[in-house]
Amino acid sequence: MTSTVITNIGELVTNDPAGPDLLGTVEGAALVVEGSRVAWTGPAAAAPAADEQVDAGGRAVVPGFVDSHSHLVFAGDRSAEFAARMAGESYAAGGIRTTVAATRAASDELLTSHVAGLVAEMRRQGTTTVEIKSGYGLTVHDEARSLAVAAQFTEETTYLGAHVVPDGTTPEEYVALVTGPMLDACAPHARWVDAFCETGAFDADQSRAVLTAGMAAGLRGRLHANQLGPGPGVALACELGLTAVDHCTFLTDTDVAALADSGTVATLLPGVEFSTRQPYPDARRLLDAGVRVALASDCNPGSCFTSSIPFCVALAVREMGMTPAEALHAVTVGGAAALGREDVGALTPGKRADLALLDAPSYVHLAYRPGVPLVAATWLAGRPI
Amino acid sequence: MTSTVITNIGELVTNDPAGPDLLGTVEGAALVVEGSRVAWTGPAAAAPAADEQVDAGGRAVVPGFVDSHSHLVFAGDRSAEFAARMAGESYAAGGIRTTVAATRAASDELLTSHVAGLVAEMRRQGTTTVEIKSGYGLTVHDEARSLAVAAQFTEETTYLGAHVVPDGTTPEEYVALVTGPMLDACAPHARWVDAFCETGAFDADQSRAVLTAGMAAGLRGRLHANQLGPGPGVALACELGLTAVDHCTFLTDTDVAALADSGTVATLLPGVEFSTRQPYPDARRLLDAGVRVALASDCNPGSCFTSSIPFCVALAVREMGMTPAEALHAVTVGGAAALGREDVGALTPGKRADLALLDAPSYVHLAYRPGVPLVAATWLAGRPI
Numbered sequence: 001m002t003s004t005v006i007t008n009i010g011e012l013v014t015n016d017p018a019g020p021d022l023l024g025t026v027e028g029a030a031l032v033v034e035g036s037r038v039a040w041t042g043p044a045a046a047a048p049a050a051d052e053q054v055d056a057g058g059r060a061v062v063p064g065f066v067d068s069h070s071h072l073v074f075a076g077d078r079s080a081e082f083a084a085r086m087a088g089e090s091y092a093a094g095g096i097r098t099t100v101a102a103t104r105a106a107s108d109e110l111l112t113s114h115v116a117g118l119v120a121e122m123r124r125q126g127t128t129t130v131e132i133k134s135g136y137g138l139t140v141h142d143e144a145r146s147l148a149v150a151a152q153f154t155e156e157t158t159y160l161g162a163h164v165v166p167d168g169t170t171p172e173e174y175v176a177l178v179t180g181p182m183l184d185a186c187a188p189h190a191r192w193v194d195a196f197c198e199t200g201a202f203d204a205d206q207s208r209a210v211l212t213a214g215m216a217a218g219l220r221g222r223l224h225a226n227q228l229g230p231g232p233g234v235a236l237a238c239e240l241g242l243t244a245v246d247h248c249t250f251l252t253d254t255d256v257a258a259l260a261d262s263g264t265v266a267t268l269l270p271g272v273e274f275s276t277r278q279p280y281p282d283a284r285r286l287l288d289a290g291v292r293v294a295l296a297s298d299c300n301p302g303s304c305f306t307s308s309i310p311f312c313v314a315l316a317v318r319e320m321g322m323t324p325a326e327a328l329h330a331v332t333v334g335g336a337a338a339l340g341r342e343d344v345g346a347l348t349p350g351k352r353a354d355l356a357l358l359d360a361p362s363y364v365h366l367a368y369r370p371g372v373p374l375v376a377a378t379w380l381a382g383r384p385i
Numbered sequence: 386m387t388s389t390v391i392t393n394i395g396e397l398v399t400n401d402p403a404g405p406d407l408l409g410t411v412e413g414a415a416l417v418v419e420g421s422r423v424a425w426t427g428p429a430a431a432a433p434a435a436d437e438q439v440d441a442g443g444r445a446v447v448p449g450f451v452d453s454h455s456h457l458v459f460a461g462d463r464s465a466e467f468a469a470r471m472a473g474e475s476y477a478a479g480g481i482r483t484t485v486a487a488t489r490a491a492s493d494e495l496l497t498s499h500v501a502g503l504v505a506e507m508r509r510q511g512t513t514t515v516e517i518k519s520g521y522g523l524t525v526h527d528e529a530r531s532l533a534v535a536a537q538f539t540e541e542t543t544y545l546g547a548h549v550v551p552d553g554t555t556p557e558e559y560v561a562l563v564t565g566p567m568l569d570a571c572a573p574h575a576r577w578v579d580a581f582c583e584t585g586a587f588d589a590d591q592s593r594a595v596l597t598a599g600m601a602a603g604l605r606g607r608l609h610a611n612q613l614g615p616g617p618g619v620a621l622a623c624e625l626g627l628t629a630v631d632h633c634t635f636l637t638d639t640d641v642a643a644l645a646d647s648g649t650v651a652t653l654l655p656g657v658e659f660s661t662r663q664p665y666p667d668a669r670r671l672l673d674a675g676v677r678v679a680l681a682s683d684c685n686p687g688s689c690f691t692s693s694i695p696f697c698v699a700l701a702v703r704e705m706g707m708t709p710a711e712a713l714h715a716v717t718v719g720g721a722a723a724l725g726r727e728d729v730g731a732l733t734p735g736k737r738a739d740l741a742l743l744d745a746p747s748y749v750h751l752a753y754r755p756g757v758p759l760v761a762a763t764w765l766a767g768r769p770i
Binding site (some may be wrong): 017077079082083086124125167270271274275277306307308310311312313317318323324351359361362364365367368369370371372373 | 462464465467468472473498506508509510656659660662690691692695696697699702703708709744746749750752753754755756757758
């Protein structure tokens with residue numbers, strides 16, 4: 001097994017919980033990779049020998065980002081809808097249904113090529129683990145093939161048949177499909193089950209039915225909730241002990257207490273609020289209440305078409321009351337927790353050697369230099385990609 | 386002279402004022418370069434033959450960005466000050482004086498290397514013309530050498546001796562220096578003269594003195610004004626007929642009318658408001674009043690360390706009431722106007738062939754996909770870089 005030492009790291013973020021600060025930061029560090037795993041971290045002067053050596057040139061190294069929420073399997077372009085929304089127009093051209101129609105019409109090859117492009121774009125920006133949902137097929141065939149496409153790129157596939165109720169069916173009929181034949185077709189391709197619990201999508205009872213059916217089929221549960229207004233979704237997620245509940249923009253004090261008590265990760269998606277001109281979720285309130293917080297991209301063609309975790313970090317610091325350290329923690333340790341993963345999100349011995357080498361002396365530059373492509377290299381499972 | 390045709394351009398932004406829309410957009414286009422200049426644009430099917438052919442793959446091509454306001458000549462790191470500011474702390478570690486001390490202590494080689502890195506970073510993000518100011522030297526020697534460094538990278542060099550009053554001197558003494566020996570030393574390296582007209586920096590009389598002395602020495606005038614609060618700077622800029630006045634965040638109706646009447650370009654710098662959590666300038670108000678608007682980065686280590694014009698476009702659309710088309714116009718035609726340049730900012734025959742090939746089918750994606758590095762290739766004077 002080949003070993004590599006990365007030396008001359010100006011600042012290494014390990015996320016070691018035994019470290020001196022939230023991020024387990026080491027200045028003047030080295031990191032040794034053996035095979036696909038981290039074998040050693042510490043001061044450069046104390047680094048053991050290795051087969052290969054890479055000089056980081058005094059730059060910062062951080063754990064690869066864990067993006068726990070994306071919708072990459074789709075076709076079509078909705079930039080005109082975005083421009084109309086930004087101009088204050090209510091756009092009547094179909095929204096999500098536009099994407100559903102384009103996705104159904106697309107070949108597997110086109111969908112695969114599109115996901116490959118977006119995943120490559122994410123990798124260039126430091127993301128090393130990405131969750132990918134279905135949800136633009138909304139038929140048994142199209143949901144299953146969406147998940148099969150996603151599974152070519154990640155283990156973290158999520159069955160989101162319950163995204164919206166498609167035209168030509170009733171909510172009751174559709175929930176029966178989602179919890180019956182569609183689940184049967186999708187479960188073999190998915191790790192997670194999800195639903196969009198929101199006015200205009202699925203109510204609490206419908207969401208509960210989807211989640212419990214999915215979990216009975218061996219999937220783990222996560223939920224979209226409380227994005228557009230207060231609602232029952234966060235309470236439901238905590239009651240069911242879901243791993244994560246995503247958006248969490250409109251929360252009551254009861255919701256916040258339930259999140260803190262349940263340990264369910266609150267995943268915040270500030271790119272959505274940026275791209276829809278909505279108020280941002282209050283990360284500070286959640287952190288101060290002891291809630292575990294993740295940040296993710298929600299990359300999708302409608303409400304948020306960023307794939308950039310560094311951009312989400314910058315927004316979290318500017319708009320949501322997070323420190324740069326808290327924001328980086330939320331896109332690494334937080335994202336891993338939101339996916340129930342122990343092997344990623346940190347650079348301590350035994351973890352998968354997923355990392356980003358920054359064109360900067362400190363991780364703070366991810367927020368200090370908004371919009372700048374600062375990721376000089378991304379390593380996945382011990383090798384640069 | 387070698388000619389090159391770029392074919393299969395999904396969307397070409399020419400900024401041709403005779404075009405069908407603000408941006409002179411052509412769908413399904415081609416562009417012919419001869420030497421360093423644009424020779425022809427139009428529908429791909431009608432393109433003349435050329436020595437070389439490049440396939441844009443259906444992607445969008447836009448004029449290279451003209452960043453008319455940056456402060457790239459400096460040394461030192463102020464990320465800790467940024468983090469403290471975001472945490473709501475008033476940081477007392479010196480602010481701009483920290484950068485002045487580090488810049489004075491840096492060798493010419495270090496400053497040059499640093500500017501080279503930032504200019505390369507800008508180029509990768511589609512910027513093909515950049516203005517660079519002095520202003521972190523504040524001695525005759527250090528201002529002159531800052532400009533000599535800047536002049537290695539751009540013709541658009543700006544003498545900003547009047548950035549702040551350095552320690553150990555009075556405003557009166559310092560203005561005498563800036564308008565006397567420092568001007569004599571700097572004018573040979575500069576195209577522009579600038580001052581920071583703001584409470585705590587230079588008042589209207591002092592700014593006027595600096596500008597009129599600089600203009601008498603053959604420099605053209607521009608001004609920092611009305612950034613932190615209402616003030617006399619915009620009125621002064623219009624009265625003196627300056628090419629541009631920059632920031633323009635706090636404006637009275639009288640200021641707006643003066644800008645519209647004078648033709649002085651109002652350069653907005655939204656990265657500053659993002660990174661200092663201040664209110665954004667109201668671009669909509671200016672555009673509706675007929676003011677010529679530019680957007681620029683203000684890349685500097687204190688108030689705004691972004692080098693990303695696409696990020697500024699996204700902010701202008703999200704926060705300042707600009708359409709994606711208006712924002713792109715402001716970073717191309719607008720930036721060119723703010724530098725008094727006729728040869729850049731557009732892709733019509735005779736213009737310098739500076740362009741950005743986007744990894745996107747439309748320029749709208751610059752705002753629709755915030756934070757994503759969308760520039761696949763940048764061409765400068767007819768060649769990819």
